[in-house]
Amino acid sequence: MWARDSLRGTLTVRLVAAFALIGIVAGAIAYRLGARYANLAYDRALSDDVTTLANQVGLRDGQVQVDLPPAARVWLLSNEGERVLYRVVDLRSGALVDGNADLGVRPAGGPPAGTTQFRDATIDGTPFRIGAAVRELDPGDVAVLIEVAESLGLREHMAQQTLAGSLLLFGLMIGVAVLLVRSSIARTLEPLRQLEAEAATRSGTNLAALEPAMAPREVRGLILAINRMMQRVSESIESQRRFVANAAHQLRTPIAGLRLQAQLAHDEVDAAGTRRRLDEIDRSAARAAHVIEQLLTLSRSEAGSVPANFAAVDLTGVAAQSIQRFLPAAEARAVDLGYAGPSEPVWVFGNETLLCELVGNLVDNALRYGRRGGVVTVRVARQRPDAVALDVLDDGPGLGALTPAAVFERFQRGDASADAGVGLGLAIVKEIAERHGAQVSCESPPAGGVRIGVVF
Secondary structure (H helix, E strand, O other): OOOOOOOOOOOOOHHHHHHHHHHHHHHHHHHHHHHHHHHHHHHHHHHHHHHHHOOOOEEOOEEEEEEEOHHHHHHHHHHHEEEEEEEEEEOOOOOEEOOOOOOOOOOOOOOOOOOEEEEEEEEOOOOEEEEEOOOOOOOOOOOEEEEEEEOOHHHHHHHHHHHHHHHHHHHHHHHHHHHHHHHHHHHHHHHHHHHHHHHOOOOOOOOOOOOOHHHOOHHHHHHHHHHHHHHHHHHHHHHHHHHHHHHHHHHHHHHHHHHHHHHHHHHHHOHHHHHHHHHHHHHHHHHHHHHHHHHHHEEEEOOOOEEEEEEEEHHHHHHHHHHHHHHHHHHHHOEEEEEEEOOOOOOOEEOOOHHHHHHHHHHHHHHOOOOOOOEEEEEEEEOOOOEEEEEEEEEOOOOOOOOHHHOOOOOOOOOOOOOOOOOOHHHHHHHHHOOOOOOOEEEEOOOOEEEEEOOO
């Protein structure tokens, strides 16, 4: 049995099937050609027998006679086991002059003088080949029909030998071809085995690209695709490694603060001091919870491409919900948080939960890094029939030392004060936007303020 998933086995089986089909067709052709040439050869011999018998026919006293000595008769009728029949007919009267069998109905008019005519006939259930010739005897030009018939055993035997020889030759050719092809396939697949061994050395710490030149041209496209995939995996692993390291660093600060405040609260002797330490513990716990929530949101926004639950979402409604949710925080910082844009729905294709996270992070970022007592505006506008822009603007101090491109990187903050965030909000915005096929941008004019934009 051959393995259906084996390239060598599949090619070998298909090659054998193709050669077998060719062999069958060629065998049939060889058999027909063998039978044809056997007929030609034996027809020539049969014509000689007709001529030999015709030479023994003469005219004596006006009567047709066959002068066939016993030895000549034995020679004529013996043909390597084949049955040989003959008949001599006087065409003047149609009378039988000599013969050893009825060869059936005579051909009308007979063959032209000097030629031998052949036909096939069945006599007593046995197929025969009959050669017939007409000889004109002198004097009087008396026409005599001479017929000699022989069975077809030798002819069929010769055709069968031709067929057997052809099949044997094709069988040897198939065997040799299969051996050569299997050997050639083994040599052709050798680079793939080397490539397999090379790929087996790859791991999470070694995702170096495979060398396409070591494989046949037909496989190089696959190797290039594998290299691109390994490059993406390598980038993902490196990104996760940096993410875990940064997340551990960011969580270390609030957790250390929790422990410190707990120890200090343990040493306090009055209720007011204990209450103050508990407030610090609450703020540190809230900060740790915020970091964890941001990390979970970032993880959800990275999970896969376009999900199945994308649908039409009203972006103005999402903006209104986010403004309502952050009004208490804006009031606490005396920030004028408002909306600018159309009152009617503006539809985009996306996930409503993720879009709420996107707008919420933009508003939260503007409140955290904008100035106290400032203005934060959420603006929705249709740029083109197929494009919608979402902008969140503040009039704070700007980006500081950060560049517009750097604000979307993880754990990047324009203000390192304790009141600021952890540097994940805009990274989450970028991840969610890319998942929706949107473009993010950042502008900070010299006079101050920041505009974060998302175009759907």
